[in-house]
Amino acid sequence: MQRVHDTDLIRLENITHAYATGASSQAVLYDVSFSVPTGQSCAIVGASGSGKSTLLNLIGLLDEPTSGRVLLAGEDMTNADAESRAIARNRIIGFVFQSFNLLPRLDALDNVALPLLYRGIPQPQARQAALTQLERVGLSNRSHHRPADMSGGQRQRVAIARALVGEPSLLLADEPTGNLDSQTAQDIIGLLLSLNRERGTTLVVVTHDTGIADRMARCIQVRDGRIEEAGHA
Amino acid sequence: MPRRAAITLTSSHGYGPSWLHLVREPVENLRQLGRRAVLALLGIAVGCMAVVALLNIGHNAEREAMNVFKGMGSDLLVANVQIPGSGRSEALPNVATLDTAALRQAIPDITAAAPLILTSSDARLKGHALSTTILGSNADLPGVLDLQLAQGRFLSQFDTHSTHAVLGANVAAAWENAGIHAQPGDRIQIGGYLFQVIGILQPAGQNPLLPAPPDDAILLPLEGMRRIIPSPQITSVLARNPNGATLVQTSPALQQWVEGRMPGYEVNVQIPRLLLEGMAKQSRLFSWLLAGLGSIALLVGGIGVMNVMVMNVAERRREIGVRMALGARPRDIARLFLLEAVVLAATGALAGAAVGLIMAWAFVHYSGWSAFSFSAAALPLGIGSAIATGLFFGLSPAMAAARLTPVQALRDA
Numbered sequence: 186m187q188r189v190h191d192t193d194l195i196r197l198e199n200i201t202h203a204y205a206t207g208a209s210s211q212a213v214l215y216d217v218s219f220s221v222p223t224g225q226s227c228a229i230v231g232a233s234g235s236g237k238s239t240l241l242n243l244i245g246l247l248d249e250p251t252s253g254r255v256l257l258a259g260e261d262m263t264n265a266d267a268e269s270r271a272i273a274r275n276r277i278i279g280f281v282f283q284s285f286n287l288l289p290r291l292d293a294l295d296n297v298a299l300p301l302l303y304r305g306i307p308q309p310q311a312r313q314a315a316l317t318q319l320e321r322v323g324l325s326n327r328s329h330h331r332p333a334d335m336s337g338g339q340r341q342r343v344a345i346a347r348a349l350v351g352e353p354s355l356l357l358a359d360e361p362t363g364n365l366d367s368q369t370a371q372d373i374i375g376l377l378l379s380l381n382r383e384r385g386t387t388l389v390v391v392t393h394d395t396g397i398a399d400r401m402a403r404c405i406q407v408r409d410g411r412i413e414e415a416g417h418a
Numbered sequence: 419m420p421r422r423a424a425i426t427l428t429s430s431h432g433y434g435p436s437w438l439h440l441v442r443e444p445v446e447n448l449r450q451l452g453r454r455a456v457l458a459l460l461g462i463a464v465g466c467m468a469v470v471a472l473l474n475i476g477h478n479a480e481r482e483a484m485n486v487f488k489g490m491g492s493d494l495l496v497a498n499v500q501i502p503g504s505g506r507s508e509a510l511p512n513v514a515t516l517d518t519a520a521l522r523q524a525i526p527d528i529t530a531a532a533p534l535i536l537t538s539s540d541a542r543l544k545g546h547a548l549s550t551t552i553l554g555s556n557a558d559l560p561g562v563l564d565l566q567l568a569q570g571r572f573l574s575q576f577d578t579h580s581t582h583a584v585l586g587a588n589v590a591a592a593w594e595n596a597g598i599h600a601q602p603g604d605r606i607q608i609g610g611y612l613f614q615v616i617g618i619l620q621p622a623g624q625n626p627l628l629p630a631p632p633d634d635a636i637l638l639p640l641e642g643m644r645r646i647i648p649s650p651q652i653t654s655v656l657a658r659n660p661n662g663a664t665l666v667q668t669s670p671a672l673q674q675w676v677e678g679r680m681p682g683y684e685v686n687v688q689i690p691r692l693l694l695e696g697m698a699k700q701s702r703l704f705s706w707l708l709a710g711l712g713s714i715a716l717l718v719g720g721i722g723v724m725n726v727m728v729m730n731v732a733e734r735r736r737e738i739g740v741r742m743a744l745g746a747r748p749r750d751i752a753r754l755f756l757l758e759a760v761v762l763a764a765t766g767a768l769a770g771a772a773v774g775l776i777m778a779w780a781f782v783h784y785s786g787w788s789a790f791s792f793s794a795a796a797l798p799l800g801i802g803s804a805i806a807t808g809l810f811f812g813l814s815p816a817m818a819a820a821r822l823t824p825v826q827a828l829r830d831a
């Protein structure tokens with residue numbers, strides 16, 4: 186296992202990715218290389234179908250590239266097995282999805298505590314930590330509500346609390362405000378950016394919203410399966 | 419900092435949910451699965467119920483059969499004497515006595531032997547007539563059949579020519595019901611003769627191999643039978659061999675000996691113990707056959723579990739993806755669904771076992787059998803096989819769930 190560029194939390198080297206569709210396969214990313222230093226906030230923008238989610242899934246170890254290398258926190262995860270990838274996701278990554286992806290059977294508190302339970306932390310401590318995170322996103326009074334009983338903005342805040350509970354060094358958000366009205370969207374982005382500022386959590390956000398992209402320190406444009414650094418407008 | 423993080427990034431030491439959480443989660447999930455879980459549970463419950471109920475009923479049936487035959491000593495030999503069916507019966511002389519002392523000498527393993535002569539007749543006590551069996555035998559009979567006296571004494575070798583009689587328990591009870599109390603010293607009239615009651619027997623129970631149950635008979639000395647029927651004929655010889663090792667070998671010797679004393683007659687010897695063992699074997703076989711029937715029901719229940727689990731995995735694909743994104747390893751996902759299948763099966767098994775026991779109890783109760791006896795093997799067997807069924811049929815859906823990659827699972831179906 187080879188470690189390089191210790192200051193880069195994310196490092197992608199010559200990533201090519203193709204989805205198998207029936208007999209043929211369709212390339213989505215061509216020879217993509219870039220890195221994100223620890224503590225940076227970074228937007229990924231691009232047209233629909235350009236490959237933004239694909240890129241984020243590769244960074245988040247949810248998928249494996251067809252070729253190229255993925256390094257997280259200096260560790261080469263390219264050939265890691267499913268188990269190591271799961272453990273790495275749990276230890277260093279927090280996910281925020283467009284559709285919240287809370288488990289409908291669990292209340293807010295247990296949804297937030299779930300990553301810690303997989304980490305092997307006993308339930309009482311996990312719930313205590315979950316409550317602290319719910320307080321941080323301003324939802325401690327909703328801890329026993331099911332997702333169905335909450336608004337979209339509240340659900341996304343629960344999801345952010347869940348992404349934060351494991352104290353990750355990397356937050357990955359795929360269109361986190363896509364299902365929210367613009368005021369709630371600004372609140373959520375403000376929350377993510379404050380985490381980035383105050384705790385140095387590296388933040389990568391896929392978005393269609395140029396207003397949101399502008400609030401990030403850096404903006405990466407995906408176009409026809411290749412990336413280019415985009416200056417802020 | 420990143421270097422430190424890298425060292426512990428993928429170490430699996432202490433990773434994974436606690437066992438408590440592993441068990442609590444499926445229970446919670448199944449509770450919310452509601453009616454569908456109940457249907458799958460029902461299949462397993464019916465299977466487990468069938469196994470437990472049928473094994474218990476089989477067990478009790480076996481016990482009941484054994485109870486009926488319990489009166490038969492395990493060291494008894496019964497030689498039945500028959501007139502051959504060839505039509506030369508007229509020519510055969512009647513045999514009314516046997517020298518049992520000679521028999522004991524000829525076959526030393528036999529410790530006691532009693533020939534039987536049987537007839538039925540009216541017996542009259544204090545003006546009340548009763549139609550009963552009259553059984554002629556010798557002084558060895560109580561020893562051979564383990565008969566116990568309630569009152570008085572039994573016929574002895576000195577009674578051979580006296581007009582003494584011993585009453586079976588049911589005979590005394592029948593007169594008692596008619597308001598006549600029979601006791602030693604009473605005189606009863608059988609045929610044209612008066613006999614003096616010298617003893618009354620305790621109930622001895624059933625023995626289907628005997629030509630007549632002693633409980634329902636009046637016992638007379640063998641020689642005294644001539645007073646009641648003109649030409650008495652020995653129909654059985656009972657013998658006892660307490661040496662279990664030679665019991666089977668004694669049988670042909672006894673047959674030969676009796677054939678020698680009663681030429682021309684057909685003699686066959688039955689050993690109750692062998693009969694008993696055969697019956698026990700047959701009844702066990704029957705129990706297993708019934709349990710096999712239960713297993714088929716279980717199999718059907720298992721397919722129900724598989725159906726629910728396949729649906730469950732398909733419906734919760736996104737949940738699987740979320741859990742994987744949050745750090746669930748393939749084995750955590752497999753365990754989650756496998757345990758759900760097991761909890762489903764175990765709940766069904768417990769419910770089924772309880773109902774099965776109640777059914778078996780009710781069956782035994784309403785069959786009028788003796789007290790319900792609990793089959794020790796039935797519960798572990800029924801519940802164990804039900805849970806194993808759940809495990810087996812839950813395995814493939816759980817493995818399918820674990821094999822999903824996070825992106826596959828998270829993608830909209």
Ligand SMILES: Nc1ncnc2c1ncn2[C@@H]1O[C@H](COP(=O)(O)OP(=O)(O)OP(=O)(O)O)[C@@H](O)[C@H]1O
Nearest residue numbers: 204205206213231232233234235236237238239240
């Ligand atoms: N599992 C898949 N199998 C086949 N093709 C896929 C799969 N996932 C994505 N694609 C294709 O890859 C391309 C990029 O998809 P991706 O989801 O990365 O786009 P995106 O930039 O996130 O788009 P959007 O902004 O609409 O979310 C699309 O053309 C899509 O059709």
Ligand SMILES: [Mg+2]
Nearest residue numbers: 237238239359
């Ligand atoms: Mg997308």
